[in-house]
Amino acid sequence: MNNSAFRALSYGVYILSTWDNGRPTGCTVNSVMQITSSPATVAVSVNKNNYTHDCISQSGMFAVSVLHEQSDPSIIGTFGFSSGRDTDKFDKVKYSVKGMMPIVDNAAAYIVCSVEKMLETDTHTVFLGKVTDADVLENKPPMTYAYYHNVVKGKTAKNAPTYIEEKTETGKWVCSVCGYVYDGETPFEQLPDDFRCPVCKQPKSAFVKK
Numbered sequence: 001m002n003n004s005a006f007r008a009l010s011y012g013v014y015i016l017s018t019w020d021n022g023r024p025t026g027c028t029v030n031s032v033m034q035i036t037s038s039p040a041t042v043a044v045s046v047n048k049n050n051y052t053h054d055c056i057s058q059s060g061m062f063a064v065s066v067l068h069e070q071s072d073p074s075i076i077g078t079f080g081f082s083s084g085r086d087t088d089k090f091d092k093v094k095y096s097v098k099g100m101m102p103i104v105d106n107a108a109a110y111i112v113c114s115v116e117k118m119l120e121t122d123t124h125t126v127f128l129g130k131v132t133d134a135d136v137l138e139n140k141p142p143m144t145y146a147y148y149h150n151v152v153k154g155k156t157a158k159n160a161p162t163y164i165e166e167k168t169e170t171g172k173w174v175c176s177v178c179g180y181v182y183d184g185e186t187p188f189e190q191l192p193d194d195f196r197c198p199v200c201k202q203p204k205s206a207f208v209k210k
């Protein structure tokens, strides 16, 4: 089987959010799809190890903030490369409560759902949600997963349904938290001390040379 075939599938980049006993929490996901239009239903696939997974199971609600091409990449890092178990991720981004759910402000659109059904696989649960609210926030092109990889130079978290192990060229400096590969013109060693990973905002010291 050639796993590269999966790269031919198209995805977006989304912040999946819910409530954890009154505290907003969430994670970065790429596998969201509309299933039906009337009534509007949406499915999302979430790793069972993600804290957000358990919070959605308990609250019975989830929201999807659809990121756009100009959304701050650090939002993806904040929600994708740390756990809501020990971090208040929403403290680090501007958000609003819409349709009773926490929504990231710097996004193209949002969709709020109540959980209708759950389809379990060994590692992931597909939540099927009935849409209870949705709106456009910023009229900008939605960020595709290809854009995230090719333009933002972001990587896939190990928990993602679409994760495929990638080998990094030797000699490159790589963020040990999110996998971002530094590719700038200035040699990495000459970057200022306050340089931070553009995806997850970790300091220069979090980078390792491959």
Ligand code: FE
Binding pocket: 077, 175, 176, 177, 178, 179, 180, 197, 198, 199, 200, 201, 202
């Ligand atoms: Fe990083």
